[in-house]
Amino acid sequence: MSNSSSKDSNNNKWDSVKRYKLTKMINELSSISGHGTELVTVYVPPRRPIFDVIGQLRNEAGTASNIKSDLTRNHVQDALSRTMEHLKLFRETPENGLVIFCGAIPNDKGIGKEKIELFSVIPPKPVQISLYRCDDHFWTDHLKEMLKDEKVIGILAIDTTEAGLGILTGDRWETVDTLTSGVAGKHRQGGQSARRFERLRENELNEYYHRVADHAQKVFIDQYNVKGIIVGGPGPTKDNFLKEEYLDYRLQNNVLATLDTSYSGDEGVREIIDKAQKDGVLAEFRVMEEKQLVKKFMSEVHSGRGLGIYGIFDVLKAMQGGVADLVLITSDISYVKLDFKCKSCKTVQEKVVDRAAIISTKQDMSSKPCPSCGATDYEVTEKDIVDYMQELATMTGARLEVISGQTEEGAQLASLGKAGAILRYKPVQ
Structure with missing residues (x-):
């Protein structure tokens, strides 16, 4: 594992290589377990003065002198000293803040042979907390949250036979749920039986649309909190579904596009993503860029x-x-x-x-x-x-x-x- 220190605070665009490196570093740090409470984590929010953080750590170093274990005490004090020296390299807090992990990293040489290592990163988004922790593990959860894609798009592929609900976020997509309608095909004969059949069919469609809308709310709002939704499918079903406003108003008001596709259900979700790419609807999403590359x-x-x-x-x-x-x-x-x-x-x-x-x-x-x-x-x-x-x-x-x-x-x-x-x-x- 290599130390990571980034001072490119003016570059807000996190490309795939930077994201890969930070993810790799987080995964490696998350797997480290100290021999005692000797692993230091510091989160510095954007507007907090560097000298204020150094002052806090200096007080913590004084408190650490009370630790009974000689080995743990030395490791904590060394980690705090190394962290304070690193902070002095910054004249002011970076635009997005700063996150530092420092401590005695266990190795195969045994207890007492650990080496103090420091890992520093300017994150892709502003740090929202001011945090100091000295524990047997590094606190990486807040940094992990920053790497999560904020924009999640819902995909609904629907016709009168089935519906597929999928989500697209960052560099991945998946079909979350599929529903079958149970609605009978159109009746070809005339007379009263045909009219009665059509009324029954309309009732079945209405019930099916309500089921789809309920599932859409659970998946797109309750589970994933999507930022927008794309609706597609063959024929006029999708248009009728939207026109009659079966969807929760939070989804109805955030329909990004309506696309004609050959399929519904699971295959329809896949087809919508492909068509949205060609139409430029999802150009901002990493998965679309990867498809193009x-x-x-x-x-x-x-x-x-x-x-x-x-x-x-x-x-x-x-x-x-x-x-x-x-x-x-x-x-x-x-x-x-x-x-x-x-x-x-x-x-x-x-x-x-x-x-x-x-x-x-x-x-x-x-x-x-x-x-x-x-x-x-x-x-x-x-x-x-x-x-x-x-x-x-x-x-x-x-x-x-x-x-x-x-x-x-x-x-x-x-x-x-x-x-x-x-x-x-x-x-x-």
Whole structure:
């Protein structure tokens, strides 16, 4: 786990790489359990003066002198001292505030051999609380909440046979519920029986529409609190449903679009999302951007022009050569870059391996002599593959995008090695 400190408070647009890194850091911090109440968490809201926070922590350091355990007391005081020194780097509180995690991180060397580490981040949204905690775990919940997408869109795909209710948020969508109507098809015969049949059918439709509206309220308002709703389906059913105002007024007044589709139910939800993308209704949502990016990449792969490549090693080679223009990787990619630096001559050997192969790679390298001087004593450093690829992208002007591994697009990319790129030009063989 690497320390994270961001001072780009003027950049309010959190791209996929920043979001990936913060999510990764939060997940790793959430998994840490201290040996005692020695892990410090500090949330600083935007307008709170830095000197005020330092003063509070100085008082806490004095209180920590009363801790009975020598080890815990030293760890807490060291963590507070490190946190105060870090705060002095800021002349004023960043625009969105500041979150700091600091403490003695357990390792495989045993109790008493822990190393004090500090992790600092300027969050994507303003910090809403002023918090100091010294506990056996880091308090990450407030930061997790900031990463949740505020806008959730409801999707309703309806006709006279079935209805599908789905939600779209951030980089994922799902069908939450489906209902069948039980309404009979239209009667083809004439006479009184036909009129009676139509009245019964209208009553069944009315009851069905009320059931759909009740489910919509429970799913879209009570469960997900959507910011808007898109209604679609084949034929005039959706229009009649909206015209008669069966929906709760909070949904009725927030219909973003009405779309004609070939299907209702589960397939209809999927079709509405695809059509909304083409019509620009959902252009602001990350899932739509990911669909466009993967579609562009897949089209290039199948074009036969040789500008669409995939597989982590081919993509890295293209980035290192400066020919990669757009690079896509899945959020669940598990590779790391290992640097083996010879302690004698400082020669560095690089290896990109799956996380599962880190130990075996280190063991294998420990028996191989340095190609420059023949020594076998190395200093090893690890770097997350996304961090390494971002460095390459920055140096070469490539665009790096992290695609959610939980979507259909992520699955498509995963089938090609979880990494792909569109090249600026086809390199000479």
